Amino acid sequence: MDFQLLGPVGATAGRRRVDLGPPRQRCVLAVLLVEAGSAVPTEQLIDRLWEQHPPREARSTLYSYVTRIRAVLQSSGAAAEGVALVRRAGGYLLDVPPEQVDLNRFRRLVKDGRAAGGERAGSLLRRALALWKADALTGVPGMWAERTRAQLEDERVMAYLAYADNRVDGGRYEELLPGLRALAASHPFDERLTARLMTVLERCGRQAEALHLYERVRTQLAEQLGVDPGPELRRRHLELLSSAPVPAPMVLVPRQLPRQLPRQLPMAPTGFQGRARELAELNRAAGTDGLIVALVGPGGVGKTSLALHWAHRSLDRFPDGQLYANLRGFSPAGEHLPASTVLRDFLEALGVEPSAIPPGGDARAALYRSLIAGRRMLVVLDDVRDAAEVTPLLPGSLTCTVVLTSRHRLAGLAVAYGTSVVSLDVLSPGEARTLLSRRIGAARVETEARTVTSLLEYCGGLPLALGVLASRATAHPEFPLSMLAEELEEESDRLDALDAGDAGVRAVFASSYRALSPIAARAFGLLGCAPGPSIGLPAIAALLGLPIPRARTVVRMLEAAHLVQQHAPARYRMHDLVRLYAMEVAGRDVPADAREAALRRLVGFYLRGAYAAGRLLYPHRVDIEPAACGDGVVPPPMGTAGQALAWCDTEYVGVLAAFRLAAAHTWDDAAWRLAWALDAYCLRRAHLADLVEIWTVATRAVDRLGEPLPRAAARWRLGLSRAIFGERDGVLGLLRTAVALFARAGAAGCQAQVHQSIGLVMSRWKEHEPALHHARRALAMSRTLGNVNGEANALNSMAWCLSQLRRYDLALPHAERALWLFRGGDDPDGEAAALDSMGYIVHQMGRYREAIGYYTSAIRKRRMIGNVGQEPDSLVRIGDSYAALGESCHARAAWRRALALYRRQHRVSEAEQVQARFDGARPPWRPPRPSARHGPSRAAPPASC
Known part of the structure; x- marks a missing residue:
């Protein structure tokens, strides 16, 4: 079976054309063929089929397309040929x-x-071009197809240009003319094709026609685009006018240039891997006259290897020679090479007698520019530290190309000379594995695949670390790689395991560190100590004890040195190995009390932010403490629940890391307060496993503090979080202890909330009579205290318990009263819970369409406030109502979404119950009739936590 993309999308089985169905179905096949061998996510397929406005039934439609494509493949015998x-x-x-x-x-x-x-x-290129029957992906609609078609067309043009160059080099001009004319006509603004056609016309003796073609294209560019022809096309025009290549300007030199042109490039790196994007950028930029390109990135990322690999592949572009100098800007030995010395070496390479080299740097630079003017040369300047040292080495001629490598961004060069900057990051996991495989052997990598995966994770894609690792592995090929993995496993030993003297990872990082100013060096060490994988600018300001504008200036110094990376606006992270070195630096150069003070400021920042967010997310929860400690750190600004949720989404990992840091240092007061502040967000976003861990740790912290209110609060939230997560052992003991401790402390409002939680837990366990008893106690206590929100929660809990006891006539008024109170108190979480309860009750009463209305409102409300923890519960129930009406398509769509959310939240029991609906184990589309024989539902209660 053969598939076609280079023309109308199609397939053939033998000589028979296979019918692939309607255009969108062919689009699905085209996407899968372009990405053949890689899984394409369902969401991505939907986006590529319908772009911005997919229909509501997009998933089911996509499933039908996939099913039909499978049927086509099966009927065509594709399975026998390995197609699936x-x-x-x-x-x-x-x-x-x-x-x-x-x-x-x-x-x-x-x-x-x-x-x-x-x-x-x-011959090979001709065969490749013959595969094109028409425009790629013909007959496939949509923006994805248009973008892919344009990319593939560019590949086609590049292949034709290579074919044309081959034919021209072989002196076979005439056979190119028809195809080249047609391709140039279909791409009127592709100056590469125009230049090739001018060359072929001139070689065929049609110089006047070539000049006329240039004038026509020049006029089109000016009238339609308002631009002039590019350097390549202008140069071809000048060559045609002079009937020969344009000669270089006459230059006076102290003596005749040597016949042997300078070829100073060091040996190309062996085993070079990856960097396709960066190589493509270099190739595109190399076609521009007067190019200066800077390869920038952290130490050890492979900038020199990339520069030399590209230079050796591009030698034919620079027939007048190549110059190379390592300026040692970040040399571990501090052997910085001044520009005047480099100029002396370059002048000697260009044929100037040593005695004729001027003594002054400016005179040397002037002579250097004179000697290379008009020549097509490449100048590689490696390991540049700053713009000032490299400026005298820049040619004055537009015919030369300069490639720089540096750990700094060299912003001054970009401003003054329009330097193109190519940033290098670490290798992707696939590139890193291929590189290691080439260095130590594919068989060894395959044999110890799991160990290799661990080694690659430890190296973090840093080419230098991979090189050191490969060197150690090849030194003892008989040793198992697990020995290396054991050395790298401990973070404290990792830099030692990757040591190779001046060429090791630590030495490279140290040379970058030595180049920092004192304030940037201190910031580097402290950032290495900061918990979490990334950190925002306000948190950095708190850590450093600086105003935000000053902190931004300092972190920009680290970013310019590629010691931190700004991976999102105003958010920064470090490579894992860089972080290990930063921690070493902090332990050596930053006093212990300064480190502790900085970390306490950071914990205080996260505490104030999380506390403020928690108050906005759940403003009606009875609070333990009116204010949270923060060591004078100003909390981040947030005024609405939406802003609070957004802040928590961004900073959650950092806040959680700060909590673990506080617990590890036994900063018990900060630890338990962080747990209290995180509680509301974790419930809303269903981080249930984290919540159990947080309160387990916080309980130990409050026991050390010995204060009654924190001890009560920790046991309350630990018991509730464990119950929601699906655990039972010890839960009621924790909650009852919390009630007793709150009673002893006189916190009646908290007592009521714990009774509410006990009712919720017992209802989840199908103990509905005891659950109703606790809900009534919570109601009585809340009314006594005048707590309207507590009253509404208790009423909703009672409504749920009564519905489980089949007392629907009493349950519905309770839920309606709860909804009225929630709306009056502006509590959207409570509103959603009450609406969900009402939906469940009227469903059991046989009013399925009314139930769908309540569930829809509950789901809309929960999505509006970002409550993903309880959204799947409502989705399951609305699916049951749709199923009861016989609308199985809507029902399955709701269950499918609920199943995905449960699995994402690691709620195994609930996911299994929903899966049973699909498997037919307990089909809810045959609902029991609303009679006395109808037993309680297995669904979890919707009451607010």
Whole structure:
């Protein structure tokens, strides 16, 4: 079976054309073929099919397309040829041998053609171009198809340009003219094609026609785009006018230039891997006259390797020679090479007698620029520290290309000379594995695959670390890689395991650290101590004890040195190995009391922010303490529940890390207050496992403090969180202890809330009579205290318990009263809970369409406030109501969404109950009639926590 993308999307089985169905179905197949061998997520398929406005039934429609494609493949005998469309990790994967897709064959032939030479190269490229029958993805609608079609068309043009160059080099001009004319006509603004056509016309003796073509294209560019032709096209025009290449300007030199042009590039790196994006950027930029490009990135990321690899691949672009200098800007030994010394070396390489080299730096720079003016040369300046040291080494000619490598961004060069900047990051996991495989052998990597995965994680994609690791592995090929993994497993030993003297990871980081100013060096050490994988600018300001504007200036110094990375606006992170070195620096150069003070400020910042957010998310919860400690740190500004939720979403990992840090240092007061502040958010976002961990740790902290209110609060929230997470052992003991401790402390409002929680827990356990008793106690206490929100919660809990006891006539008025109170008190969480209760009650009374209305309102309200913890409960119930009406499509869609949310929240029991609906184990679409025989539901109560 053969698949076609380079023309109308299609497939053939033998000589028979296979019917692939309507355009959108062909689009699904096209996406899977372009991504063949990789799983495409369902959401991505939907986006590519419908772009901005997918229909409500998008998933079911996509499923039907996939089902039909499977049927087509099965009927065509594709399985016998190794073709299969399978479900993978939330998406679909088309497993097809590469040679059965014309796009893959095209790319392989082009790659082989570029690597070959002479007639064989022309033959391979011609075969590749012959695979194109029309525009790629013909007949497939949508923006994705348009974007992909444009990308593939560019590949086609590049292949044709390579083919044209091959034919021109072989002197076979005439055969190119028809195809090249047609392609240039269909791409009127592609100056590469115009330049090639001008060359072919001139070689065929049609110089006047070539000049006329140039004038026509120049006029089109000016009239339609308002631009002039680019450097390549202008140069071709000048060459045609002079009937020969334009000569270089005459230059007076102290003596005749040597016949042997300077070839100073060091050896190309062996085993180079990846960097496709960066190489493509260099290739694009190299076509611009007067190019200066800076490869920037942290130490050890492979900037020099990339520069040399690209330079050796591009030697034909620089026929007049290549100059190279390592300026040692970050040399561990501090052997900085001044520009005047580099200029002396360059002048000697260009043929200037040593005795004729001027003594002054400005005179040397002037002579250097004169000697290389008009020549097509490459200048590689490695390990540059700042813009000032490299400025004298820049050519004055627009024909030269300069490639710089630096750990700094060299912003001054970009401003003054329009330098193009290519930023290098670590290798992707796939690139890192391939690199290690080439260095130590594919068999060894496959044999110890799991160990290799651990090693790659420890190296974090840093090429230098991978190189050191490979060197150690190849030094003892008979040793198992697990020995290396054991060394790298402990963070405290990791930098030692990756040590290689001046070329090791620690030495490279140290050279960057030595170049920092004192305030930036201190910030670097403290940031290494900060918990969490990333940190925002306000938190950095708290950590450093600086105003935000000053902290921004300092962190920009670290970012410019590539010691931190701004991966999102005003958020920063460190590579894991850089962080380990920063922690070493902090332990050595920052006093212990200064480190502790900085971390306490950071914990205080997170505490104030989380406390303020918790008050906005659940303003009606009885609070333990009116204010949270924060060591004078100003909390982040937030005025609405939406802003609070957004702040928590961004900072949650950092706040959780700060809690663990406080607990590890036994800063017990801060630890338990952070737990209290995090509680509301964790419930709303269903971080239930984290919540159990938080309160387990916080309970130990409050026991050390010995204060009654914190001890009561910790036991209350630990018991409730464990129950919600699905545990039972010890839960009631914790909650009853909390009631007793609150009673002893005189906190009646908290007592009422714990009774409410006990009722919720017992209802989840199907003990509805005791649950109703606790809900009544909570109601009585809340009314005595005048707590309207507590009264509403208790009424809703009673409504739920009564519905479980089949007393619907009493349950519904309680729920309606609760809804009225919640709305009057502006409590959207409570509103959603009451609406959910009312939906459940009227469902049991047989009023299914009315129940759907209540559930829909509850779901809308919960989505509005971001309450993903209880949204799936309502989705399950609305699915049951749809099923009771016989609307199975809507029912299954609701259950499917609920199942996904339960699994994402690791709620195994609830997920199994929903899965049973699909499997038919307990089909809710056959609901019991609303009679006395109708037993209680297995659903969890909707009451607010």
